[in-house]
Amino acid sequence: MLSKLFVPATVLAAAMMPATVSAQASAAIEDPLGIPQNITILGEDDPNIRTATAIVNGTVITGTDVDHRVALVTAASQNEIAGEELQRLRMQVLRNLIDETLQIQAAQSQEVNITQADVDETYARVAAQNFGQNTEAMDEYLNSIGSSPASLKRQIQGELAWQRLLRRNIAPFVNVSEEEVNELLKRLEASRGTDEYRLGEIFLSATPENRETVMRNAQQIVEQLRQGGSFVAYARQYSEASTAAVGGDTGFLRLAQLPAEMSTAIREMQAGQLVGPLEIPGGFTILYLIDKRQILMADPRDAILSLKQISLNFPAGISEAEAGARVESFTQGVRSMRGCGDADAVAAQLGADVVTNDQIRARSLPEQLQPLVLNLQVGQSTPPFGSIEEGVRVLMLCGRDDPQAEGGPDFETLMAQLEDERVNKRAQRYLRDLRNDAYIEYN
Template sequence: MAGVLLAATTAIAQSVGDDDDATPSVGLDLPKDLTVFGHSDPNVHKATAIVNGTIITDTDVDQRLALVVAANGGKIPEDEKERLRLQVLRNLIDETLQIQEARANDIKISKEEIQQTFERVSSNFKRTPNDFAAYLREKGSSEASIKRQIEGELSWNRLLRRRVEPFVSVSEEEVKAVIDRLNASKGAHEYHVAEIYLSATPDTQAQVLANAQRIVDQVRKGGSFVAYARQYSEASTAAVGGDLGWVRAGQLPEALAQAVQTLTNGQISDPISVPGGYSVIALVDQRQVLTSDARDAVLSLKQISITFPPNLTQTTAAPKVEAFAKAVQGIQGCGKVEEVASQIGAEVVQSDQVKVRDLPPALQTMLVNLSIGQATQPFGSLQEGIRSLVLCGRDDPQVSDGPSYDQIYNQMQEERVNRRAQRYLRDLRRDAVVDYR
């Protein structure tokens, strides 16, 4: 760090002293040949950590933190942001170690590969690369920050394919055993679960529990569970937002199994004490093994909606809402939707190939119980408008045959690779020289 500061101050001194005549007269007794002492270049950033010689600056942390804040809709309080900042620094240290280890194994990610991935990410945000770069700057981050994250992920994945995956094996007997268990469990409940795991020792237990509760509070206020899992979780699933996939209660530790069976779709648990720390779980979805689920039905729908002028009061809107509700409940088949809409000044939008499972939970419950031609109860708000969905067609799901041999094989292999990757990273942390500034 001292070398960086010296180079900066020397450059400043030289740029001032190269041309005596360029020094303007400002009414001050200033020397023409001067030397600047200390740090005076705002473009030289203080190091937050030096990892095996690689510098991580405050700016690096700030820009990566801005990505996390943006992912949470900017809803992170200042005190929580400071705690998250420490976690972001840890993640940047891990990222640096991963890139360094990949390079030590002659794995280098080209600028062209990074740019191609950046362009794909931009398209996911429905922006051009230039527009996406501007968006990142607007949020306080940068194109360079996300490209560094891309380099880290590509480097680590390629390293795992070379150093870990060839030594992970899943036997045919193991896969068949899973298939047999699935067949024996037909009708049993499965849960799509996500987890945030925080390790704790007896000395840090109270602090970790408080941190876990803060995470729960923030997610319940609208924060992104996936974003918190990526930044905080110490499980191998952190990279995929804590996603554990589909599991049966019996596959989970007892405390988690009990908790998941009390949750409804979209709910998040309180912190749960588990061996070695605390877990927070979210129930994404649930189903029954090898049985058809009404929520897998594919629907054809017509949406009928009305909007209201700005600043309309609830009292003024109430008669219009009641008239809308009466009209849609009187619809007799989809062929009448446009006629009813014209009578009440509503708009109609048709949508086919809508899977029930992809709709909000409240609408799922209504739609699975509707007959063809019937309408849901009105829903919405004065600000966004009032809507109703009319069921025009339903393709009921077939009985599931369960995951294929290849799907089970790939899942088991991925789980084992993730466990070895976690140990690999733990060894890199142990052997690293990290100088915090």
């Protein structure tokens, strides 16, 4: 999968609707335009009447443009997408291409131009991250999946143009006071030790009228994700939250910042778990727990470990009974070891191999092994793990450097975060204005 281009991360603050509203206010929310409940459709009710091509203020978006961008998403999802799901994806990609076109046009009208050299430099950086600085290899990959280098370069142009436009026209006029930052620092210190969660989110807005349709769409997205689809790719294409640009990554949040429906579910989640769709005020959300930590506290998973991996492999065709006997002998031999200094000699007697790793971060180990290793004393080893096919192994702890407690973000970091959030909010309003003023012709 191609790495995502850099876009400043922002945190979506979910708003809670009042618990009770008057009948008049409720009616206004459900029918903001004053449209009668019983209407007659005069034209043909054909959802396919808008095909996936458009002209945006004179700039043509072709079917090929859509095909190439869809191919990128399909390759990232690692699942076959067909039927209604593919049709929805094509229309979402078209909306994204329209926004991208509006962003490029807005930048050009303000004389914020992106040169071909700028695009090629970023393209080469993406190639370096994925193909070892071989742009030709990335070209071949893009063509092989039904996309093209031109499609990815167009996306790069759009993101660079929008970022530079925001830096020139919006960022200089965003102000964050010292008092705001100092107040945030105080609240952060008061929250020391509180759990916070780094989430991936896909938000789909819904109204009472289209609730069932949106819920079915959300359920289909969850099904695709459970089959191995890329959460980042689906968030970028489907999510209506401001975090869509960064693959749905909210950064770290406390439960108090979230609607009750979300916080209740998140409290029970484990890292790597997918939950949803959950109905929240305004629509449905799909959540993926990326990580969990305690505010301003050292994370034991950041400990640097010195480990010896002692492994025993089995010959092909060995019976289960014989393998079990060897595992028992191996386990007894490991238990007899008198610390790491004795490991190599005893392993040789057992016919086992030893590999030493001196700079292993605990969080890089498989999730099941992390608590086992972190609870070891120096010289102790984990229970055996593995299989007949892969062999059996243990990890012996030979040293551990624990992380220091975090001092928390400094004044400048917090100010930059607040500024980024406000720039993002204004950017969303700016894009809505561009959409409202655009001349868009669908073919």
